[in-house]
Amino acid sequence: MAWETVIGLEIHTQLATRSKIFSGAPTTFGAAPNTQACAIDLGLPGVLPVLNRQAVVLAVRFGRAIEAEIAERSIFARKNYFYPDLPKGYQISQYELPVVGRGRVTIVLDDGSLKTIGVTRAHLEEDAGKSLHEDFHGLTGIDLNRAGTPLLEIVSEPDMRSAKEAVAYARKIHQIVRWIGISDGNMQEGSFRVDANVSVRREGEARLGTRTELKNLNSFRFLEKAITFEVERQIELIEAGSRVVQETRLYDPERDETRSMRTKEEANDYRYFPDPDLLPLVLDTAFIEQAAADLPELPDAKRERFRTAYGHTEYDASLLTANRELADYFEAVAAAGGDAKLAANWVNGELAAALNRDGREMTESPVSAEMLGGLITRIRDNTISGKLAKQVFEAMWNGEGDADAVIAARGLKQLTDSGEIERIIDAIVAANPEQAAQYRSGKDKVFGFFVGQVMKASKGKANPQQVNELLKARLKP
Amino acid sequence: MSLDRADVEKIAHLARLALSESETERYALDLSNILGLVEAMGAVDTAGVTPMAHPLHMAQRLRADEPTEPDQRALFQSIAPLTEEGLYLVPRVIE
Numbered sequence: 001m002a003w004e005t006v007i008g009l010e011i012h013t014q015l016a017t018r019s020k021i022f023s024g025a026p027t028t029f030g031a032a033p034n035t036q037a038c039a040i041d042l043g044l045p046g047v048l049p050v051l052n053r054q055a056v057v058l059a060v061r062f063g064r065a066i067e068a069e070i071a072e073r074s075i076f077a078r079k080n081y082f083y084p085d086l087p088k089g090y091q092i093s094q095y096e097l098p099v100v101g102r103g104r105v106t107i108v109l110d111d112g113s114l115k116t117i118g119v120t121r122a123h124l125e126e127d128a129g130k131s132l133h134e135d136f137h138g139l140t141g142i143d144l145n146r147a148g149t150p151l152l153e154i155v156s157e158p159d160m161r162s163a164k165e166a167v168a169y170a171r172k173i174h175q176i177v178r179w180i181g182i183s184d185g186n187m188q189e190g191s192f193r194v195d196a197n198v199s200v201r202r203e204g205e206a207r208l209g210t211r212t213e214l215k216n217l218n219s220f221r222f223l224e225k226a227i228t229f230e231v232e233r234q235i236e237l238i239e240a241g242s243r244v245v246q247e248t249r250l251y252d253p254e255r256d257e258t259r260s261m262r263t264k265e266e267a268n269d270y271r272y273f274p275d276p277d278l279l280p281l282v283l284d285t286a287f288i289e290q291a292a293a294d295l296p297e298l299p300d301a302k303r304e305r306f307r308t309a310y311g312h313t314e315y316d317a318s319l320l321t322a323n324r325e326l327a328d329y330f331e332a333v334a335a336a337g338g339d340a341k342l343a344a345n346w347v348n349g350e351l352a353a354a355l356n357r358d359g360r361e362m363t364e365s366p367v368s369a370e371m372l373g374g375l376i377t378r379i380r381d382n383t384i385s386g387k388l389a390k391q392v393f394e395a396m397w398n399g400e401g402d403a404d405a406v407i408a409a410r411g412l413k414q415l416t417d418s419g420e421i422e423r424i425i426d427a428i429v430a431a432n433p434e435q436a437a438q439y440r441s442g443k444d445k446v447f448g449f450f451v452g453q454v455m456k457a458s459k460g461k462a463n464p465q466q467v468n469e470l471l472k473a474r475l476k477p
Numbered sequence: 478m479s480l481d482r483a484d485v486e487k488i489a490h491l492a493r494l495a496l497s498e499s500e501t502e503r504y505a506l507d508l509s510n511i512l513g514l515v516e517a518m519g520a521v522d523t524a525g526v527t528p529m530a531h532p533l534h535m536a537q538r539l540r541a542d543e544p545t546e547p548d549q550r551a552l553f554q555s556i557a558p559l560t561e562e563g564l565y566l567v568p569r570v571i572e
Contacts, residue, residue, distance in 0.1 A: 017542050024545030033563035034554070038546035042553060054542035075530045076537075082493055084567040089493075097530075131570060141564035269491060274530040282536035 001239070002203040005231050006211075007166045007196055008158035011173055012151045013183045014127070014191040015058045021126050021150035022049030022092065029189055037129070037144035043088035049277050051076075055150040056281065058182040059099050059124050060291040062152060065180050065298055066119050068103025070288050076124075076278040079270045084142050085129035093153075095272040098123035099281060100152075105176065106300060107168040112314060117169045118157035127151050146190075152182070158197065158208065163227035167220050170194050174220075179299050179324045187218050194223055199244070200234045209234070210244040214258055216251045226251035230258050302327055310340035319348050325362040329369050336373020339380055346372055350393050367396045375403040388412045388460055415461040418470060421454070424462065425474050428453045439475050450475070478516060479509035 020027055023040035040047045063070045077095040100122035106114050129144035154173060160166045174192055177183040185192045199211035214230055217223045229251075234244050249258040297305075299321045306317040306327075320330045326347070334343040351372065355365060375396065379389050384407060395406040407413055415421060428450060429436050439446040454467050485505045489496045496504065550563065559566040 019542050019544045019546075024540070024543065026544035026546070034550045034565070035548040035563070037553070038549070039553070040546075044553075050540045051537050052542050053539035056539060080491070084565075084570055132564065133569065136561060136564070136566055138569055139559070139566040140569050141561065141566055143564055271491065276531065278531075279533060279535050279537040280530050 003200050003231075003235050004203050004205075005161055005163075005227075006158045006199050006201065006208055007160040007163075007227060009154075009156045009160070009166060009170060010195045010197070011154040011156075011170065012127075012193045012195075013154065013173075013177050013185065015055050015150040015152055016181065016183050017052055017054045017058070017150050019052060020148035021052050021055045021124065023148055025148065027149050031145055033141075033143040034145060037147055041087075041144055041148040049092060049275075051278065051281065052150060055124060056099065056283070057291040058150075059122065059152050060283070060288055061180050061295060062122060062154075062177065062182055063100035063103060064288075064292040064295060065176050066100075066103035066105055066122075068119060068122070069101035070283065071097055071099050071101060071281075072283055073097065074099040074123075074281045074283075076275045076281070077272045078275045079125075079272055081270060083128070083131075084140060085131045085144070085147070087129075087144065087147065091126060091128060092275055092278070093125035093272075094123035099283075105169065105172050107165065107172050108314075108318065109168070110164060115159075115165070117159045117165075117172075120155045120157050122152050122154045125151050125153055152177075158199075163224045163231070166196060166227055167224045170220060170223055175299055175323065180295060190218070193218065196223065196227055196230075198227055198230045198234070200231055200238070209238075210246050212244065212246065212258075213248045214251055215248060215261075222251055222253055225253075225256055226258055229256060233258065296324065299324075299327075306330075310334070310344065312340070312344055316344050316348060319352075320344060323362065329362055329365075332369030333372045333376065336370050337376030337380070338373075339376055342376045342379065343373070346376065346393075350390060354393075354397055366399060367393065371396055371402050378403050378407060382414055382416060382463060383407060384412055384414050385460065385464060388414070412461065414463050415458050416463045416466060418466060421458070421462050421466055421470055422474070424454055424457050425450075425467075425470055428457060429474060436475060447471070447475070478512050480505050480512065484508075 015021075017027060019025060020041060023038050025036050025038040025041055028036065040049060060070055062068075074094055075097040076092055078090040079093045079095070080090045082089055098121045100119075102121065103119040104116050105119065106116050109115055127146050127149040129142055129147040132141040132143065135141075156169065160169055174185050177192070178185040183191055187193075194217050196214040196217060197211045198214060199209035201207065201209040212230060212234070214226050217226050230249065237244055245260075248261045250261055251258050303314075303317045303321040306312045306320055307314060310317075312320070321327045330343060330347045333347060334340040337343050351365065351367065354360075354367075355362065372393075375389060375392055378384050378392075379386060384392060391410070392403050392406045392412060395401075395410065396403065400406050400409065432450075432453070435446045435449055439450070450471050451464070451467060454471065455462055455464070458467075482501055482505055485496070485501050485508065489501070489504075554560045554563075554565070557565050
């Protein structure tokens, strides 16, 4: 029996504002408990929420980046439930009229084909506080610093058909929010949280199966593993003649399984209604245009441009546009070095490997784009060979100065004086008469031996092309 | 449409309200009457009327994104029943 998996994702991304969405309390991460929770965040009587302009601007920017409709009028609603980290007894969110309407993003599948994933909506809301269940002698500790932090909840259509597609979509949204600077996307700090709605149905069945909602997926790896486990579980249930129960399940990374959360009896009975403390959010064209005015070139557009303008493969172009810092770095290297293909090879090759090895971010590279461009310039004008260039790169990485300084200090300048190369060749040929005779009698393979000897004698500095030509001439029968 | 006792008990529980027997009876009647009023209004033709989200005909004003609230934890926690290490302590909740 063939089964089809259906996945939709809800992504909560924390917006990069300095103050909270409805109060002037700061949003700095890691402050001492409750030092960033003001009277509004605490839900004290008599307070009024006032909407943060920047949160709206960032939401609009996201909407534009996914080609979504931006609502000229949207409404804030109260989502009512009781939990100690939600002091008001309701979360201010948007329900019927969200600020960002239907949009879409494109993901690249494993076989290189493209797939469009629909975004149903994205709405503004406030975050809740944090509950700490350990170490308080049977009580729960509440930290409300996070309460009131602005979130954009991005809801997808149930368009994904595998765990891999879900990860590709989540990564795409993650790339976009960081690229356009609306969120730092830090998953460890909870700035980017993914919930997955997962169901299965028999192939060809039009109706969706009963879904479960997976939570606690704080990495892309866990997202993939949790969905893979859950799909298996649901199929086994149905094939055993049982049924899937609609519920929320927590992923346990240590056991690599999903577990039912104790179902709240009032689950999903949130009794949304318009918040009387907040007026409708009305955005005119000028506001929307201004918010979107400084949007950078988006990753997909940049990838396409890299492909057409620089002749990169889809793969190289995708790697180079993984994040904005990398794409900017690459363009600066290409400009400084004057060769986009070499620039791509070096950025995706040596540089990526070195960053990875030392666990550094792109912005922490000791080799600046100008330095790498300088190295490429010296490869192009034959000052150094490609092989020695790797040595120069390592030296630059270790702080020995720019390419020219390293080449001078280490005496790596390529040997291009043909008289000098000929002298080395003469000595090698004279020292190996047997191999020379073999070559002349038609044993072409011996040629490689001579190239190796000459390169060794020149300490790798002889220009390989010249060595080839001069050797051929010298060994001619 | 009318509400019965079970409906009222459910709503009261969601709102964490403790109602006595007689209150439950009375609210079932009162709330049913309110729903009757809403039903009567349903007869009005509202095609083309934007649903009202707020009685004031004004738009939301926006605030500049600047931290303006100082830390007043000590003051706020002076009225809390129980605190420790800066945290508010509440009866244990398990997810």
